[in-house]
Amino acid sequence: MEKISTLTGPLVPLERSNVDTDQIIPAVFLKRVTKTGYDDALFHSWRQDPEFVLNQEPYKHGGVLVVGHDFGTGSSREHAVWALRDFGFTAVLGPRFGEIFRGNAGKQGLLVGQISDEAKEALWAVARANPGAEITVDLETRTATAGGVAHDFQIDDYTRWRLLEGLDDIALTLRDEDAIAAFEAKRPSWLPQTLPVERGAQ
Amino acid sequence: MGRTLAEKVWDDHVVVKGEDGAPDLIYIDLHLVHEVTSPQAFDGLRQAGRQLRRVDLTVATEDHNTPTLDIDKPIQDPTSRKQIETLRANAAEFGVRLHSLGDAEQGIVHLVGPQLGLTLPGVTVVCGDSHTSTHGAFGAMAFGIGTSEVEHVMATQTLPLKPFKTMAITVEGELRPGVTAKDIILAVIAKIGTGGGAGYVFEYRGSAIRALSIEGRMTICNMSIEAGARAGMVAPDETTFAYVKDKPHAPKGADWDAAVEHWKTLPTDDDAVFDAEVFIDASELEPFVTWGTNPGQGASLSASVPDPASFADPTERAAAERALEYMDLEPGRPLKTIPVDTVFIGSCTNSRMEDLTAAADIIRGKQKAEGVRVLVVPGSARVRLEAEAAGLDKVFTDFGAEWRFAGCSMCLGMNPDQLAPGERCASTSNRNFEGRQGKGGRTHLVSPLVAAATAIRGTLSSPWDLAQDAEVAAFATGEDA
Ligand code: SF4
Numbered sequence: 001m002e003k004i005s006t007l008t009g010p011l012v013p014l015e016r017s018n019v020d021t022d023q024i025i026p027a028v029f030l031k032r033v034t035k036t037g038y039d040d041a042l043f044h045s046w047r048q049d050p051e052f053v054l055n056q057e058p059y060k061h062g063g064v065l066v067v068g069h070d071f072g073t074g075s076s077r078e079h080a081v082w083a084l085r086d087f088g089f090t091a092v093l094g095p096r097f098g099e100i101f102r103g104n105a106g107k108q109g110l111l112v113g114q115i116s117d118e119a120k121e122a123l124w125a126v127a128r129a130n131p132g133a134e135i136t137v138d139l140e141t142r143t144a145t146a147g148g149v150a151h152d153f154q155i156d157d158y159t160r161w162r163l164l165e166g167l168d169d170i171a172l173t174l175r176d177e178d179a180i181a182a183f184e185a186k187r188p189s190w191l192p193q194t195l196p197v198e199r200g201a202q
Numbered sequence: 203m204g205r206t207l208a209e210k211v212w213d214d215h216v217v218v219k220g221e222d223g224a225p226d227l228i229y230i231d232l233h234l235v236h237e238v239t240s241p242q243a244f245d246g247l248r249q250a251g252r253q254l255r256r257v258d259l260t261v262a263t264e265d266h267n268t269p270t271l272d273i274d275k276p277i278q279d280p281t282s283r284k285q286i287e288t289l290r291a292n293a294a295e296f297g298v299r300l301h302s303l304g305d306a307e308q309g310i311v312h313l314v315g316p317q318l319g320l321t322l323p324g325v326t327v328v329c330g331d332s333h334t335s336t337h338g339a340f341g342a343m344a345f346g347i348g349t350s351e352v353e354h355v356m357a358t359q360t361l362p363l364k365p366f367k368t369m370a371i372t373v374e375g376e377l378r379p380g381v382t383a384k385d386i387i388l389a390v391i392a393k394i395g396t397g398g399g400a401g402y403v404f405e406y407r408g409s410a411i412r413a414l415s416i417e418g419r420m421t422i423c424n425m426s427i428e429a430g431a432r433a434g435m436v437a438p439d440e441t442t443f444a445y446v447k448d449k450p451h452a453p454k455g456a457d458w459d460a461a462v463e464h465w466k467t468l469p470t471d472d473d474a475v476f477d478a479e480v481f482i483d484a485s486e487l488e489p490f491v492t493w494g495t496n497p498g499q500g501a502s503l504s505a506s507v508p509d510p511a512s513f514a515d516p517t518e519r520a521a522a523e524r525a526l527e528y529m530d531l532e533p534g535r536p537l538k539t540i541p542v543d544t545v546f547i548g549s550c551t552n553s554r555m556e557d558l559t560a561a562a563d564i565i566r567g568k569q570k571a572e573g574v575r576v577l578v579v580p581g582s583a584r585v586r587l588e589a590e591a592a593g594l595d596k597v598f599t600d601f602g603a604e605w606r607f608a609g610c611s612m613c614l615g616m617n618p619d620q621l622a623p624g625e626r627c628a629s630t631s632n633r634n635f636e637g638r639q640g641k642g643g644r645t646h647l648v649s650p651l652v653a654a655a656t657a658i659r660g661t662l663s664s665p666w667d668l669a670q671d672a673e674v675a676a677f678a679t680g681e682d683a
Binding site: 031032033034035036078107169170172173174176177179180183184187188189190191192193194195197198 | 249250252255325457458
């Protein structure tokens with residue numbers, strides 16, 4: 001995972017609430033075999049509408065998504081996070097999130113910050129007045145700045161630390177690599193290995 | 203204080219003890235891989251520039267999507283073909299041992315570990331599949347994991363885990379003839395409910411469990427997940443050692459002696475305490491069948507479809523109402539009057555030699571009921587070979603059944619083996635969820651014996667009914683019964 005301290009990009013307003021993960025990515029895309037390449041699947045049905053915000057020029061390449069209440073509720077599919085990331089989103093800010101979505105995002109390095117209702121309205125207003133306006137999300141100070149105003153956001157200390165350090169679960173575990181190696185050195189010799197292949201009686 | 207089997211295996215695998223509520227880091231002895239839950243994990247490794255830490259503790263097979271007919275031809279369904287091809291490419295790229303369709307060791311992932319002697323007492327086993335609990339039959343700690351965790355095990359050979367609670371499920375007494383391991387576990391799930399095991403590792407104990415073969419123990423551990431448990435275990439004993447000995451990867455010579463010495467220390471200490479306990483009297487059990495759309499909605503075959511109004515709990519009542527509507531069943535109908543369209547003998551629950559032999563013994567020399575489709579799918583290519591060597595294929599085909607190649611098949615219908623909408627099936631698999639075996643399909647979970655009897659009579663039946671039929675026939679023709 002990349003280390004994150006500040007993220008800057010277009011402020012993309014998604015002026016809807018209760019966007020569940022089925023809407024973020026429909027089930028039909030779960031049959032794929034990759035963890036990447038889901039950009040076309042993101043908000044698939046809404047993107048059939050040319051008026052949809054992500055079909056507008058300043059928003060076609062992602063940035064920081066600012067959403068309404070209860071974003072990412074419903075099914076636990078990690079694909080929802082992969083699709084947002086693949087489209088080019090680095091952070092999502094909103095007043096309330098589905099818990100599993102928030103957890104999955106933390107594992108995948110997508111910053112999810114909780115802002116107040118007033119901050120959400122203020123940020124949407126910036127985008128209306130000035131489509132394509134930039135927003136800067138500062139994880140150190142937990143602030144999001146757009147239109148010259150800084151708004152606080154919340155993120156739990158553990159996730160913040162992991163994002164700042166660029167540590168995914170695997171990287172965290174690899175900090176204990178010496179302990180793993182020491183454990184391996186002590187495993188009994190009779191424990192089986194899959195290689196080389198021992199063919200049984202045919 | 204003494205420790206339970208689960209606690210001993212756990213303690214043996216702690217790499218780093220978690221402090222202040224942090225999880226323990228647990229070492230994984232065996233990682234089983236199949237085509238459905240691995241592609242994103244391999245892709246993640248590739249993106250991060252990582253390798254598998256221990257390819258020599260990893261083995262892959264193809265099972266969920268594989269066809270059970272024409273296995274020498276290209277797979278018809280493009281999504282299934284793509285998933286298989288992706289696994290083959292990933293295995294080649296990362297150096298993972300893979301048993302492909304056509305290989306003598308290919309088959310359902312939960313048959314492959316045991317038959318190769320890779321699944322052993324006291325080891326930790328994981329797989330991106332919830333029925334990994336099967337391997338607990340050997341006294342292993344075995345559980346299913348998600349795709350992110352698959353990648354984590356590939357990269358580190360460990361998992362950060364919080365300890366589970368322990369539940370003893372004690373089954374005492376002798377099973378009546380015609381009652382099997384499948385009936386025990388269906389009765390356990392009906393008793394504690396589909397969520398009753400949440401947060402627990404089960405340990406199955408008692409004289410009825412000790413009397414079971416390893417195959418029967420696998421059937422029971424397999425369905426632990428259907429009661430919500432993360433894993434199910436049986437303490438290793440002489441039955442276990444005899445089964446494991448001489449398997450291709452099992453320890454040999456002095457290693458074998460050292461292994462057995464260790465395995466003998468694993469059973470739960472007399473003074474150990476479980477967090478919860480459940481008791482079942484084996485001698486009271488009858489052949490069992492599910493009537494609803496979750497594995498906890500089951501009853502003895504001699505009973506009738508329950509009346510939802512008889513459930514005190516409102517959630518259960520509503521669930522029963524919905525289930526009966528989906529299953530197209532009316533309360534009060536004797537379960538034995540329900541006709542089926544299909545009988546499926548297969549899946550990681552009941553597709554081993556013991557299961558196929560038991561079913562074959564019942565149908566030998568008989569004809570299947572008219573209009574019933576009977577599908578027999580050995581769990582692995584190795585089982586198929588052994589069954590053919592024993593002449594079982596001939597017994598099945600003479601009966602009118604279809605004898606197929608190995609795989610998950612109609613257990614979940616990811617390949618062409620599916621129920622048509624409205625079709626009713628007596629199935630030896632483990633899940634009777636809506637649409638599990640095909641959109642609109644209706645599933646009754648049963649043992650291989652009940653499946654075989656049902657295939658003969660055309661309605662849900664137990665082996666006991668066949669004996670009765672024989673007596674009636676003998677009476678009608680004036681012969682001595
Ligand atoms: S047989 Fe069924 S339950 Fe077993 S691994 Fe295959 S799909 Fe899963």
